[in-house]
Amino acid sequence: MAGWLNCFMNAVPPGISLNLDMGDYATNPHAKLVALLTTLVKAVEADTAVVQDVFEPVLYAKGHQLVMPGKTARFMYYINTGYIRTFYLDDLAEVTTNINCPLGFITAFDSYVTQQPASEYLECITDCQLLRISKQALDNLFRKSPVWAEAGRLINEQVIVYNAQRTRDMVTVSAEQRYLNLMEEHPDFFQHIPLQYLASFIGVKPESLSRIRKRLSFPNPG
Numbered sequence: 230m231a232g233w234l235n236c237f238m239n240a241v242p243p244g245i246s247l248n249l250d251m252g253d254y255a256t257n258p259h260a261k262l263v264a265l266l267t268t269l270v271k272a273v274e275a276d277t278a279v280v281q282d283v284f285e286p287v288l289y290a291k292g293h294q295l296v297m298p299g300k301t302a303r304f305m306y307y308i309n310t311g312y313i314r315t316f317y318l319d320d321l322a323e324v325t326t327n328i329n330c331p332l333g334f335i336t337a338f339d340s341y342v343t344q345q346p347a348s349e350y351l352e353c354i355t356d357c358q359l360l361r362i363s364k365q366a367l368d369n370l371f372r373k374s375p376v377w378a379e380a381g382r383l384i385n386e387q388v389i390v391y392n393a394q395r396t397r398d399m400v401t402v403s404a405e406q407r408y409l410n411l412m413e414e415h416p417d418f419f420q421h422i423p424l425q426y427l428a429s430f431i432g433v434k435p436e437s438l439s440r441i442r443k444r445l446s447f448p449n450p451g
Contacts, residue, residue, distance in 0.1 A: 258286040269380045276376040284360040289353045296351035302340035304361040311357030312421050317349040325429035405441050407431040
């Protein structure tokens with residue numbers, strides 16, 4: 230399993246607005262994560278202050294591979310800006326299994342949890358501004374802070390719901406409807422992510438996605 234939540238904005242509890250106008254990343258890289266924490270749980274200053282101690286700001290260029298097969302995923306990443314995907318190779322063809330955007334968490338999850346070598350790639354689709362935390366630091370944070378432990382539990386519940394829904398959709402929903410759902414839920418994907426990655430993500434070949442897009446753009450008369 231890859232990722233820790235697909236675009237966390239979808240999982241912010243209903244009726245709660247996440248204020249993203251929190252200053253420039255260069256001057257306040259932790260602001261969005263702090264804002265996210267306070268939407269999930271009742272946090273005091275000590276809970277938010279620890280973010281700067283354990284989450285390290287990092288910048289990566291488009292195409293940078295954060296994890297590769299055979300290497301251990303050392304960090305969980307929180308996306309301030311940018312887009313990241315996980316993929317594996319099937320007879321040299323890249324199969325995109327997850328795409329994540331602000332304000333989501335992502336890693337090669339199986340490798341991160343077990344600290345065993347990964348079986349997939351974790352790659353920046355665009356330039357990315359991230360925060361990262363090691364497995365040991367995250368475990369210590371959950372152990373020492375009930376507030377962060379509760380936030381982690383809530384986020385993990387959303388992961389389970391998202392993954393279950395995605396699995397069902399890949400089996401029960403048509404490719405055309407999966408495309409329409411993606412357009413509705415994440416129109417920004419189509420501005421920042423190559424179509425071949427999106428095609429793979431919804432389980433079709435690029436040429437099939439092209440036909441779907443053409444059919445929807447020019448429906449048959451009558």
